[in-house]
Amino acid sequence: MKIGELQIKMNNPVNTKQVEKTFLQGSKKLGQFRAERNLFSDVLKNKIKSSTDLKFSSHAMKRIEDRNIHLNSENISRLENGIKEAEKKGSVNSVIMMDNSAYIVSIKNKTVVTAVDQLNTRGNIFTNIDSVAIV
Secondary structure, eight states: OOHHHHHHHHTSOOOHHHHHHHHHHHHHHHHHHHHHHHHHHHHHHHHHHHHOSOEEOHHHHHHHHHTTOOOOHHHHHHHHHHHHHHHHTTOSEEEEEETTEEEEEETTTTEEEEEEEHHHHTTOOOOSOOEEEEO
């Protein structure tokens, strides 16, 4: 239905300029939000890459960002130590529990596959895991 038809049916004139202005403002805000989100993701990826051999899959990066999981250099170091210990025991895929989060890690590739915060761990079943490390 076109705006003109809507105006006739509602018997109420619609200010098309105002509708267009509101739509454009919303589009700009959405664009800014997406740009800020991408910027944060890029900064996080670069920080992680520069400080460690540990890798994060794009899925894991999205989950970390979406769930507001905060990682600093100490956390990265703890994850790396957990991976080293799991590797010594012959683990292939592990859940590394740290503080209030769980990280599913490919030990062989030293890659975090996904991250789950405490709220989202309840009721989940982790499959294809051969070990759990608590760091």
